Amino acid sequence: MLDDFFIRALLAGIGIAIVTGPLGCFVVWRRLSYFGDTLAHSALLGVTLAYSFELNIALSVFIISSLVALILIQLQKKTNLPGDALLGLLAHSSLAVGLVVIGFLTFIRFDIMGLLFGDILAVTVNDLIIIWIGGALILLVLKLIWKPLFASTVNYELAEAEGLNPDRAKAIFTVLMAAIIAISIKMVGLLLITGMLIIPAAMARNISDSPQKMVIFSIIGGLLSVIIGLFSSLEFNTSSGPSIIAASLFLFILSLLKIKQTVQLKN
Amino acid sequence: MNSNKDILVKLNNAGFRQREKWLVEGVSLEVKKGKIVTLIGPNGSGKSTTAKIALGIYKNIEGSVEKYTDKVGYVPQKISIDWTLPLRVNDFMVLTENIKDDAINEALSLTGVIHLKNKNLGSLSGGEFQRVLLARAISKKPELLVLDEPVQGVDYTGEIALYELIKKISDTLNCGILLISHDLHTVMSATDHVVCLNGHVCCSGSPSDVARNNEYKTLFGEQASQILSIYEHNHDHEHSHEGDIKKN
Numbered sequence: 184m185l186d187d188f189f190i191r192a193l194l195a196g197i198g199i200a201i202v203t204g205p206l207g208c209f210v211v212w213r214r215l216s217y218f219g220d221t222l223a224h225s226a227l228l229g230v231t232l233a234y235s236f237e238l239n240i241a242l243s244v245f246i247i248s249s250l251v252a253l254i255l256i257q258l259q260k261k262t263n264l265p266g267d268a269l270l271g272l273l274a275h276s277s278l279a280v281g282l283v284v285i286g287f288l289t290f291i292r293f294d295i296m297g298l299l300f301g302d303i304l305a306v307t308v309n310d311l312i313i314i315w316i317g318g319a320l321i322l323l324v325l326k327l328i329w330k331p332l333f334a335s336t337v338n339y340e341l342a343e344a345e346g347l348n349p350d351r352a353k354a355i356f357t358v359l360m361a362a363i364i365a366i367s368i369k370m371v372g373l374l375l376i377t378g379m380l381i382i383p384a385a386m387a388r389n390i391s392d393s394p395q396k397m398v399i400f401s402i403i404g405g406l407l408s409v410i411i412g413l414f415s416s417l418e419f420n421t422s423s424g425p426s427i428i429a430a431s432l433f434l435f436i437l438s439l440l441k442i443k444q445t446v447q448l449k450n
Numbered sequence: 451m452n453s454n455k456d457i458l459v460k461l462n463n464a465g466f467r468q469r470e471k472w473l474v475e476g477v478s479l480e481v482k483k484g485k486i487v488t489l490i491g492p493n494g495s496g497k498s499t500t501a502k503i504a505l506g507i508y509k510n511i512e513g514s515v516e517k518y519t520d521k522v523g524y525v526p527q528k529i530s531i532d533w534t535l536p537l538r539v540n541d542f543m544v545l546t547e548n549i550k551d552d553a554i555n556e557a558l559s560l561t562g563v564i565h566l567k568n569k570n571l572g573s574l575s576g577g578e579f580q581r582v583l584l585a586r587a588i589s590k591k592p593e594l595l596v597l598d599e600p601v602q603g604v605d606y607t608g609e610i611a612l613y614e615l616i617k618k619i620s621d622t623l624n625c626g627i628l629l630i631s632h633d634l635h636t637v638m639s640a641t642d643h644v645v646c647l648n649g650h651v652c653c654s655g656s657p658s659d660v661a662r663n664n665e666y667k668t669l670f671g672e673q674a675s676q677i678l679s680i681y682e683h684n685h686d687h688e689h690s691h692e693g694d695i696k697k698n
Contacts, residue, residue, distance in 0.1 A: 212535050334545045337531060344505035344524040344596065345546040391536045392570060 189417060191311060192303035192370070196409030196427065198314040199367045199379070202321050204402030206363055207384035208394070209356065210377075212336050217267060218255075219377040221274040223364050225251040226373045227281030230298055234291050235284070241313050241365045248361035251277055256357075301372035301424030303416060310369055317366045321359050328352040333394065372424035382431040383408060389438035404434050456482040457518060458594045458626040459504050464513035466499050473499040475512065476650045479643075481594060481626040486617070486640055488629045491647035492669065497630045498527050500647065501596050504628055519594050523587030525580075527598035527630070537571045539563070543586050557589030558582070560615055562608070576603035584612065588619055595619070595627045609633070613640060634674055 210219055229244030236243075251273055258269050285293055297305060325332075328351075335342035335349030342349040364376050371379050383404035384397070391397035412427030419426075458481050465475030474496025481487050481504070489497045502508050503515060505524060531537065543554045558564040561581040566574060574582065580603050587595060597616065601609045617640040620627050629641070645654040646666050653663040660666050666674075 212532065214534070330546070337535060337537065337542070337545055338526070338529055340502070340505075340507050340526055341524055341529070342546060343507045344502075344526075345522050345590075346520045347546055388534065388536065393536055393538055393541055395541075397536055 188304055188306070189413070191306045191308065192413055192423065193410070195306045195311055195314050195370050196413055196423075197406060198311070198318045199363075199370055200383070200405030200409045201402055202318040202363055203367070203379050204383060204387075204405045205322070205325055205398045206359060207380035207382075207405070208387065208398050208401050209332065209336065210360075210380045211384045211388060215360070216377055216381050217270050217274075219360060219364070219380055221255070221270045221277075222248040222251060222361055223368075223373045223376045224274040225277035225281075226364055226368050226376075227298060228277050228284065229281075229365070230368070230373075231281050231284040231288065234293075235288060239313075240369070241310075241317065244368055245361050245365035247277075248364055249358055252357045252361060296422065297372070298368075299372050299374045299424075300422040301368075301370050301375065301427075303370070303413060303423035305369050314366045314370075317362060321362050324355060325359060328355050332356055370423060371427060372422070375424040375428050378428040378431065379405065379408075382428065382435055386431065386435040386438040389435075390441050404431060407434060456484075457516075458483060459518065459628070460516040461500070461504060462514045462516070464500075464503050464511055464515055466503055466508050466511050472649065474503075474647065474649060477503070477513075477645075477647070478651070479645050479654070481628050483593070483626050484620060484624045485642045486620050486627045486629055487643045487645065488631060488641040489645050489647055490631065490634065490670075491652070495647040496649055497647055498598055500645075501598050501628060501630060505596055517594075519592075521590065521593040523590050523592035523595045525583045525587045525595075525597045525600045527602075529583065531571055533572050539566050539569055539571060539574075539582050542571055542582065543589060545586065547590050549589050553589050553591070557585040560588070561585040561612065577605060577608065580604050581608075581612070584615075588623075591623055591625075593623075593625050595625055597627060598630045599632065600629070601631075601633075616640070634670070 210216055225248050226244045229247035230240055232238065232247065233240040233243035255269060255273055258264070259266060262269070285295070294302065294305075296302075331342055331347035331349050331352035334345075334347050335352060339349055363380070364373075367376055367379065384401045386404045387397045387400035391400055408427050408431035411430035411433070413423060415421065415430065416423045416426035460480040461477050464477050466473050467475075477496075477500050479487060489500055491497050499508070503511055504517075505522065506515065506517060539558070540554070543549060543557070555564060555567075558567055561584050563578055563581045563585060566578060566582065571579070571582070580601065584597070584600050587597070600616065601612045604612060616627065616629070619625065641657055643654065644657050644660045646652040646660055646663070646669065648669055652665040652669060653660055655663075
């Protein structure tokens with residue numbers, strides 16, 4: 184069964200959607216969408232290094248993205264530049280450096296489109312193992328830091344005062360972000376990973392009144408996006424990433440109808 | 451006298467500086483089990499900063515803090531909840547600790563907002579939200595309660611009831627309370643120890659000691675001093691919302 188590329192892609196997508204659901208909620212709550220973009224852009228550099236030194240792509244992307252996150256935190260402490268300027272600086276410079284390095288690696292044929300937008304044909308059994316084991320680890324760690332992370336998302340000082348160590352939770356969450364980008368890059372592509380994190384969560388926000396519900400709806404939204412997206416990708420021969428994101432946009436638009444209804448009910 | 455093992459938190463000559471400016475300095479105080487310590491002082495005198503030092507929110511402080519409990523309940527002065535979060539009162543109650551439903555209901559009933567349990571936090575009024583904040587802090591049955599202007603925005607009769615509740619909590623839970631308030635009248639009747647701040651400790655002691663202190667008088671005026679001394683004698687009066695005294 185795993186011989187079939189489509190089944191592999193479907194299993195990979197399902198594994199990713201289960202993890203991006205809850206992580207995406209935090210990205211929306213903590214306003215980290217541009218931060219996610221920055222990590223994703225730096226992933227290109229990770230991929231080129233993986234090719235240069237024959238490393239595993241997910242591992243290499245994970246290391247580079249974590250490194251960029253670390254540099255960002257240092258720059259935030261040491262400079263007076265606003266956060267979004269630093270994010271832009273890192274996002275575009277790491278993307279540029281990645282592309283320049285690709286230019287030097289003339290002996291390797293890169294599928295740039297696949298890197299940027301995802302390629303369902305590229306998912307191997309090895310990738311599946313990384314996605315499912317990596318994904319399970321991410322969810323486990325997220326469950327462990329849920330309380331301090333959520334409490335400090337609501338109010339940092341309350342969490343700190345009542346002994347929850349929010350700084351540690353934030354640092355661990357940053358690592359989890361790098362990890363999800365690393366395992367989903369082949370599937371969704373580095374330009375669209377943040378969309379996979381944000382859009383299902385945004386859709387879920389429209390139809391939820393509690394954090395738990397939002398997480399569950401976000402996972403369901405992600406799963407539906409993957410399934411609808413991959414089938415249409417197969418049908419219309421489009422890249423997998425854009426097809427999945429377009430499907431999630433469709434779900435988001437549907438969720439807007441629900442908001443309209445509730446507003447009308449309130450009036 | 452209380453022995454030292456009753457001390458919950460102790461500040462030794464503590465201070466905090468932000469961007470080369472001292473927010474507060476040289477504060478020494480201790481909060482013991484079952485006692486209410488009240489910080490008073492004008493705006494910008496470092497009351498909230500002192501509370502945050504005691505709570506360990508500020509890290510790079512001068513002097514030292516000794517904290518002997520992890521069971522802390524905190525009602526911050528300012529709290530901004532981001533409405534990108536779908537959060538009901540019920541979710542907010544278990545924010546920092548998983549609390550049994552009975553305890554949640556009890557705390558919400560005590561502060562008079564049990565009917566709001568399933569409401570979205572964003573839909574509450576300022577006073578209602580303040581009651582929820584207080585309920586959350588006491589529902590954990592903390593050993594140390596830090597209350598920074600806990601009744602702001604609450605209507606007048608509610609204010610008195612909440613201060614009575616705070617006094618009752620300190621008795622029943624035997625917890626220490628560090629209280630910050632602008633309202634000299636209501637607070638003083640229940641306070642064991644007053645610390646008067648103005649960037650540093652102006653004076654401290656029992657409410658009557660502080661009322662007689664000259665520095666206190668210059669800071670708050672002669673009238674405020676009379677308010678405090680009234681509490682020493684009897685309670686034959688009421689207070690209006692503005693804080694002046696109406697004799698019965």
